[in-house]
Amino acid sequence: MTKIRVLIVDDSALIRQLLSRLLNSAPDIEVVGTAADPYIAREKIKLLKPDVLTLDVEMPRMDGLAFLQHLMRLRPMPVVMISALTERGADITLQALEYGAVDFVSKPKLDIAETFHEYADEIINKIRAAASANIRPVLNLPKVVKKEHKPTPATIISVPPKYSADVILATQTHRRPFRTTEKIIAIGASTGGTEAIKFLLSQLPAHTPGIVISQHIPSTFSYSFAQRMNQISAMTVYEATNAQVILPGHVYIAPGSHHLLVERDGARYVCRLHEGSPVNRHRPSVDVMFRSVAQNVGPNAIGVILTGMGDDGAHGMLEMHQAGAVTIAQDEHSSVVWGMPGESVRLGGVDHVVPLSQIPQRLLNLLDIR
Structure with missing residues (x-):
């Protein structure tokens, strides 16, 4: 089975470690590398040729939005944004989706190490969806004037029950x-x-x-x-x-x-x-x-x-x-x-x-x- 190759771009060493462990626990996903900022990421994209990129919203040296714009213009590829659950994070993430990101994952503001596993099923499924997404140039839509590396130890993933609308x-x-x-x-x-x-x-x-x-x-x-x-x-x-x-x-x-x-x-x-x-x-x-x-x-x-x-x-x-x-x-x-x-x-x-x-x-x- 061909695995989905993922490159993680995040300035937090903890997030890079947690994401690597979580994604490598999926049998069809392989984290091929990590990068602490967009400049390192740019070189690793050329070298490693990942299928999917995870990208932090707020980054040092070059922010995630600027890097995403350059990436989607020069080398369009599936990108999943890693976003903080804040009002500012929400606004930036919605801009990222306008610039061509496939989806986003919200990271908790507190106790990241303890609660990140709760997002496991969502993150893995979004990476899988991104790998098969249709990536195309972003359209400039007219505005309407308003009237007035090595696998880490496996993580045990708890999948919540799937209820129907009957509940x-x-x-x-x-x-x-x-x-x-x-x-x-x-x-x-x-x-x-x-x-x-x-x-x-x-x-x-x-x-x-x-x-x-x-x-x-x-x-x-x-x-x-x-x-x-x-x-x-x-x-x-x-x-x-x-x-x-x-x-x-x-x-x-x-x-x-x-x-x-x-x-x-x-x-x-x-x-x-x-x-x-x-x-x-x-x-x-x-x-x-x-x-x-x-x-x-x-x-x-x-x-x-x-x-x-x-x-x-x-x-x-x-x-x-x-x-x-x-x-x-x-x-x-x-x-x-x-x-x-x-x-x-x-x-x-x-x-x-x-x-x-x-x-x-x-x-x-x-x-x-x-």
């Missing part, structure tokens, strides 16, 4: 009547999703129906992400709050610490936040949101599943499809990782498989928006 929201055996014809667009995404969502929101007009979004992202990052999307969208973008009314021309992004459900309150739709167990090891979970949309919006909804690792959202999209909603999946070529949309297609819950560049117009056509 949050029970399935329904009967169809509820739908008293309103107001439309809602539900979007789910993971790896590569922040940039895919940015593209969609930059292309949709201010009078688009209300949009709810579940993107796999830490709670420290979701508010910053919503703010950045608000700057580029003609719609008004929020980090969703509990009982917030869903209105046309507005976008509601799930907080990174809660599931986002859509419920009905009379003739209105509202956001409902749920702090329950992770579903498919994610909170927010796309499956949970899609199930709530299937049950409460039904044929008045459009579901969109974008690039992402794993299968979260695939079963929920099938339920939306069965409830009469129109469903769209991003195609494989334009996806960074065709996990979630690919599984949705496999289950038979997708009406349209569309390149990312064509999804905005497809939505406008389905909604008969000019």
Whole structure:
């Protein structure tokens, strides 16, 4: 078996040691080298030819963002950012995703040596996804003017249980009547999703129906992400709050610490936040949101599943499809990782498989928006 060759770039000797031990514990991953700063990394990339690079956000001599920009211009390759769970770290990491990083891993602020193993499953899976990611030049999207070495000893990895959406929201055996014809667009995404969502929101007009979004992202990052999307969208973008009314021309992004459900309150739709167990090891979970949309919006909804690792959202999209909603999946070529949309297609819950560049117009056509 050919192993995924990883180069670790981090100024912390402790992080380099912990990451090396953790990644070398996976049978299909090999850490081929480490570097304490971007200048050393540049030489080791030439010498070792790694498949994936992990890159610290804040680095000496040259910061991670500057190095990433040079790297993606001169030698594009899969990069996973190592980010601190801080407001500044969130903003820099979101910029890194704009510059071409595939994904990011959040490192704890305290007791790193004691708690780093809790991130093992996430880190290993993100390295695997990055190794098979589609790396392409970063597009300059138009902005919309808003209206007002040697293997180390193996690490024992504890994998958390994988719950379905049933732990949050029970399935329904009967169809509820739908008293309103107001439309809602539900979007789910993971790896590569922040940039895919940015593209969609930059292309949709201010009078688009209300949009709810579940993107796999830490709670420290979701508010910053919503703010950045608000700057580029003609719609008004929020980090969703509990009982917030869903209105046309507005976008509601799930907080990174809660599931986002859509419920009905009379003739209105509202956001409902749920702090329950992770579903498919994610909170927010796309499956949970899609199930709530299937049950409460039904044929008045459009579901969109974008690039992402794993299968979260695939079963929920099938339920939306069965409830009469129109469903769209991003195609494989334009996806960074065709996990979630690919599984949705496999289950038979997708009406349209569309390149990312064509999804905005497809939505406008389905909604008969000019």
